[in-house]
Amino acid sequence: xxxxxxxxxxxxxxxxxxxxxxxxxxxxxxxxxxxxxxxxxxxxxxxxxxxxxxxxxxxxxxxxxxxxxxxxxxxxxxxxxxxxxxxxxxxxxxxxxxxxxxxxxxxxxxxxxxxxxxxxxxxxxxxxxxxxxxxxxxxxxxxxxxxxxxxxxxxxxxxxxxxxxxxxxxxxxxxxxxxxxxxxxxxxxxxxxxxxxxxxxxxxxxxxxxxxxxxxxxxxxxxxxxxxxxxxxxxxxxxxxxxxxxxxxxxxxxxxxxxxxxxxxxxxxxxxxxxxxxxxxxxxxxxxxxxxxxxxxxxxxxxxxxxxxxxxxxxxxxxxxxxxxxxxxxxxxxxxxxxxxxxxxxxxxxxxxxxxxxxxxxxxxxxxxx
Amino acid sequence: xxxxxxxxxxxxxxxxxxxxxxxxxxxxxxxxxxxxxxxxxxxxxxxxxxxxxxxxxxxxxxxxxxxxxxxxxxxxxxxxxxxxxxxxxxxxxxxxxxxxxxxxxxxxxxxxxxxxxxxxxxxxxxxxxxxxxxxxxxxxxxxxxxxxxxxxxxxxxxxxxxxxxxxxxxxxxxxxxxxxxxxxxxxxxxxxxxxxxxxxxxxxxxxx
Ligand SMILES: Nc1ncnc2c1ncn2[C@@H]1O[C@H](COP(=O)(O)OP(=O)(O)OP(=O)(O)O)[C@@H](O)[C@H]1O
Ligand SMILES: [Mg+2]
Ligand SMILES: [Zn+2]
Numbered sequence: 015x016x017x018x019x020x021x022x023x024x025x026x027x028x029x030x031x032x033x034x035x036x037x038x039x040x041x042x043x044x045x046x047x048x049x050x051x052x053x054x055x056x057x058x059x060x061x062x063x064x065x066x067x068x069x070x071x072x073x074x075x076x077x078x079x080x081x082x083x084x085x086x087x088x089x090x091x092x093x094x095x096x097x098x099x100x101x102x103x104x105x106x107x108x109x110x111x112x113x114x115x116x117x118x119x120x121x122x123x124x125x126x127x128x129x130x131x132x133x134x135x136x137x138x139x140x141x142x143x144x145x146x147x148x149x150x151x152x153x154x155x156x157x158x159x160x161x162x163x164x165x166x167x168x169x170x171x172x173x174x175x176x177x178x179x180x181x182x183x184x185x186x187x188x189x190x191x192x193x194x195x196x197x198x199x200x201x202x203x204x205x206x207x208x209x210x211x212x213x214x215x216x217x218x219x220x221x222x223x224x225x226x227x228x229x230x231x232x233x234x235x236x237x238x239x240x241x242x243x244x245x246x247x248x249x250x251x252x253x254x255x256x257x258x259x260x261x262x263x264x265x266x267x268x269x270x271x272x273x274x275x276x277x278x279x280x281x282x283x284x285x286x287x288x289x290x291x292x293x294x295x296x297x298x299x300x301x302x303x304x305x306x307x308x309x310x311x312x313x314x315x316x317x318x319x320x321x322x323x324x325x326x327x328x329x330x331x332x333x334x335x336x337x338x339x340x341x342x343x344x345x346x347x348x349x350x351x352x353x354x355x356x357x358x359x360x361x362x363x364x365x366x367x368x369x370x371x372x373x374x375x376x377x378x379x380x381x382x383x384x
Numbered sequence: 385x386x387x388x389x390x391x392x393x394x395x396x397x398x399x400x401x402x403x404x405x406x407x408x409x410x411x412x413x414x415x416x417x418x419x420x421x422x423x424x425x426x427x428x429x430x431x432x433x434x435x436x437x438x439x440x441x442x443x444x445x446x447x448x449x450x451x452x453x454x455x456x457x458x459x460x461x462x463x464x465x466x467x468x469x470x471x472x473x474x475x476x477x478x479x480x481x482x483x484x485x486x487x488x489x490x491x492x493x494x495x496x497x498x499x500x501x502x503x504x505x506x507x508x509x510x511x512x513x514x515x516x517x518x519x520x521x522x523x524x525x526x527x528x529x530x531x532x533x534x535x536x537x538x539x540x541x542x543x544x545x546x547x548x549x550x551x552x553x554x555x556x557x558x559x560x561x562x563x564x565x566x567x568x569x570x571x572x573x574x575x576x577x578x579x580x581x582x583x584x585x586x587x588x589x590x591x592x
Contacts, residue, residue, distance in 0.1 A: 170532050177498035192496065192503075195539040 016348035019087040024076040026052040044375035050352040061128035120162035127318035143276040201251035215240035221305035243274035317347025446491040482574030495533035
């Protein structure tokens with residue numbers, strides 16, 4: 015699967031752009047603030063219905079305008095697929111696939127699998143568990159439609175439950191009818207979500223080790239572990255909610271549940287979060303994301319698009335070379351790589367077997383060269 | 385825009401305060417009224433004043449009508465054994481439109497949603513239980529949208545009504561009715577009211 019044609023109108027710093035791409039590697043270079051990341055985000059938006067950076071739609075509009083449009087023609091199984099996303103300020107977003115409005119985003123997501131790696135992913139290690147859950151969720155939702163639906167439902171129930179907790183002042187610890195309902199429903203969903211997350215992390219942890227090994231030239235022993243906040247069946251989840259009820263009422267929020275799950279990454283049995291150097295943290299992110307790629311490839315039976323933003327960011331020359339070797343030797347689909355220095359990235363490229371195309375980005379304009 | 389008269393300005397302001405009406409259409413409407421017979425305009429505006437002042441909420445079912453007993457409750461030809469519980473009067477009207485339901489109604493006036501500050505106490509639920517007992521109702525059909533708030537409300541209702549000797553059912557929703565009752569097309573909605581299904585309390589233990 016690959017993006018053949020992209021059109022941006024009033025999207026971020028792109029006033030108007032039309033460009034053709036092909037299969038294989040695309041190198042995009044340009045100075046800071048020229049629109050490299052924005053371009054990758056536009057591609058991500060077409061695949062995932064949302065910006066990677068969790069911007070709300072209005073922030074994607076070129077300053078001073080009142081709409082944006084991103085349109086792309088993808089080729090999947092030799093068939094063209096046109097995705098057209100429009101947003102008008104104070105209006106609604108429309109997301110159209112082959113002239114048909116997509117009603118349920120959950121069932122569209124995964125049609126065009128994608129993996130994005132950007133410097134902002136440092137949050138995956140350094141920030142709280144929310145980022146790591148997002149990594150789990152963004153992976154699984156591309157493969158399982160029901161996962162997205164279950165998760166959305168769980169999150170809505172969680173917000174209702176938390177609001178309800180604020181109105182309760184009972185000391186008896188006895189559940190009222192609403193809590194009974196929320197707990198039943200949330201327990202039922204928790205088990206399904208837990209199962210999917212466990213399966214995902216099991217299936218990709220081997221890949222993770224292997225890819226990290228190649229990146230670091232086998233110097234470091236690593237592992238990745240899923241850390242669910244609570245495990246069990248429906249009954250056990252219900253009991254867990256009951257057990258924590260007093261605390262929940264006191265703190266006015268649901269203190270435990272799958273919304274507290276986490277992943278831990280280790281180097282030599284020490285959490286990367288605590289001991290990792292910047293380069294090791296970066297390698298962890300690359301290994302995690304590339305194993306996400308392999309997992310998506312396997313379970314969507316499609317070659318996902320890979321978006322590599324600023325690959326030299328915090329990686330030494332060796333690791334970048336190893337990274338490109340991984341990409342070169344395995345089967346990857348269409349790839350977009352950005353860097354600020356044309357010469358730096360091009361000095362490594364001759365070592366690759368794959369063909370590549372080069373583009374420069376300047377103030378929202380793209381030029382292909384050679 | 386500048387108006388030559390404060391009276392016009394006031395009328396334009398009033399019209400444009402309505403949803404979906406901009407300043408331009410408001411001016412058009414105001415000028416239109418000027419071409420009309422004064423008596424016509426008086427009765428036109430009167431209809432809103434009376435709507436606001438004289439419309440009554442039915443003491444029995446919370447439907448709206450000209451009396452404290454609404455036309456549905458007044459109609460003794462209707463099936464007095466069955467009550468259809470709806471969120472709002474708009475849903476009631478949608479179901480009436482299908483002509484497939486001949487029982488009574490109970491408008492609870494919203495769905496349970498703690499986020500929006502709506503708990504069971506804000507809804508007409510307690511008097512539903514009273515009504516079931518007093519009128520010896522045999523069946524309650526919950527015609528409530530199956531979203532999270534709707535499901536919560538149905539669960540709550542069924543818990544509240546469990547001890548009463550009344551059959552509880554929901555309208556069948558195998559056929560997509562789009563989530564929002566009001567927008568369900570008449571045939572689908574009518575059919576689903578006829579083929580209602582017993583409401584079962586979800587039991588996690590047995591289905592785990
Ligand atoms: N809504 C918007 N409208 C217009 N311009 C915007 C908007 N949002 C961001 N920008 C501009 O886009 C530019 C940033 O683009 P982008 O992040 O893609 O740069 P980049 O090429 O990735 O740079 P770097 O090398 O620093 O990462 C900035 O100049 C910013 O002001
Ligand atoms: Mg950037
Ligand atoms: Zn009535």
